[in-house]
Amino acid sequence: MLDKTKIIPGLSPDSAVVHGYEGHDSRTGAVSFPIYQTSTYLNPGLGSNIEHSYTRCSNPTRSELENTIALLENGVAGFAFTTGLAAVLASFSLMKAGDHVVMSDDIYGGTYRLIEEIWKRYNVEFDYVDVGNPEAVEACMKSNTKMIFIETPTNPMMKVADIAAISKIAKAHGALLAVDNTFLTPYFQKPIDLGADIVIHSGTKYLAGHHDTMAGLLVVADEKLAERIGLILRTEGSGLAPFDSWLVLRGIKTLALRMKRHEENAIKVAAWLKTNKNVDKIYFVGDLENPSYKISKRQSSGFGGMISFTLKDVTKVEKVLCGCRMIMFAESLGGTETLITYPITQTHASIPKEIREKIGITDRLLRLSVGIEDADDIIADLASVLD
Ligand SMILES: Cc1ncc(COP(=O)(O)O)c(C=O)c1O
Known part of the structure; x- marks a missing residue:
């Protein structure tokens, strides 16, 4: 106690x-x-x-x-x-x-x-x-x-x-x-x-x-x-x-330093993803258009560093997951390095397909744990596989 x-x-x-x-x-x-x-x-x-x-x-x-x-x-x-x-x-x-x-x-x-x-x-x-x-x-x-x-x-x-x-x-x-x-x-x-x-x-x-x-x-x-x-x-x-x-x-x-940086980077990366022609939808609490934005502002003092997004074209998934030079295709989140995850085969593989799809966890959904590197490097890496 x-x-x-x-x-x-x-x-x-x-x-x-x-x-x-x-x-x-x-x-x-x-x-x-x-x-x-x-x-x-x-x-x-x-x-x-x-x-x-x-x-x-x-x-x-x-x-x-x-x-x-x-x-x-x-x-x-x-x-x-x-x-x-x-x-x-x-x-x-x-x-x-x-x-x-x-x-x-x-x-x-x-x-x-x-x-x-x-x-x-x-x-x-x-x-x-x-x-x-x-x-x-x-x-x-x-x-x-x-x-x-x-x-x-x-x-x-x-x-x-x-x-x-x-x-x-x-x-x-x-x-x-x-x-x-x-x-x-x-x-x-x-x-x-x-x-x-x-x-x-x-x-x-x-x-x-x-x-x-x-x-x-x-x-x-x-x-x-x-x-x-x-x-x-x-x-x-x-x-x-x-x-x-x-x-x-x-x-x-170092939690305070890291959380601020994760968030600052996530805001930049989310804004960039939102304008990318190959991205269908982004899910980031700090996005003004996210339905949870208001409640999140009221009960939390930050949005964090997690972003999910869907690609328009499922055939691009493999290239985005495996083609980055700095961002790593790996499970987990919240560390200094930016990680990209494919929920349907990794973190959420044990959830039956019909339940996953009802929630929105489809074969076009990717999850990004934005790290504390330079945001421009994260964006450049994503651009190299998305554009
Ligand atoms: C939100 C959340 N809760 C709990 C867990 C389980 O934690 P651990 O992997 O440390 O057992 C995870 C793992 O990814 C998670 O994302």
Whole structure:
């Protein structure tokens, strides 16, 4: 649980990411928080109350990361998991047989697979709905609905859900609201301030930020939830290792700089794509014509760096994916390098074709995670394969 006395009060968001929770190691004075590469800890005496006893349960490097993300998300406690999906799984583990969960219909394919291939076996019911439409969410609620789980903006169609409106629906029905905040990070969006109970991240993405590690983070808004999630992490053994915790901590130090640059570049790239004769449609939250622009302006302080777009001609897909010199054709997002992804064969391959097509994930859709290179180089690379 966060000890507020350890936090430097009044820091701006740009300074808060640099200094994290303790920021330095109070045991040694080390300015770079150390990697406590140990599985166990000396017990000074029978019956003594020690902070850390076994790394599956807790580790100082992981705790610094957990407290840092809790602080940035304005929650009461944070938890660091081996992957983003392990964090999603921990939120599902709050459910029991007979419970019902309302999900975004446009979600990361791995989350969809987790539900369809594993969780449905446990007699937990899931319904998918367009969370951009609060009336549709309300219509899905049942007496056994225990959680609404949303991604906003959604992956890959960039639809934005009104977090405050959905939180009201969840509260009226006694359900939890979990928000996957991977695309915007707490630098641009703080779901707990808008009424969410749980915030989830694939820390693999913007938080770590360099395409060099996997991580998942989960933040809760109240102490009872913190106890339940803590028990799941310790008991299932899904906590993040010390070295990976340190990589994410180091990534977070530059989060403000990187998010601003990702966004600045994405605005330029989206504007350029919009005028390209071979591009049919773009999906970018920061595009004035995007139906989610207004709500996004109201609830977030930035648009992020993710753009999806469709090509007019499907035969050009391969050249765009494989022909760039700098932009890499690879899964994942949120790192320093610009990546281009083909959702139907990569991130969203596990979603059945008819459902994908209903949402708009077609064979002409590409997803771009705009990196922090020079925007002109990104545009030149795209021009070389599109024009
Ligand atoms: C929005 C979102 N949530 C969760 C995940 C899962 O994260 P991980 O790959 O770290 O398990 C991803 C992965 O791409 C994602 O895009």
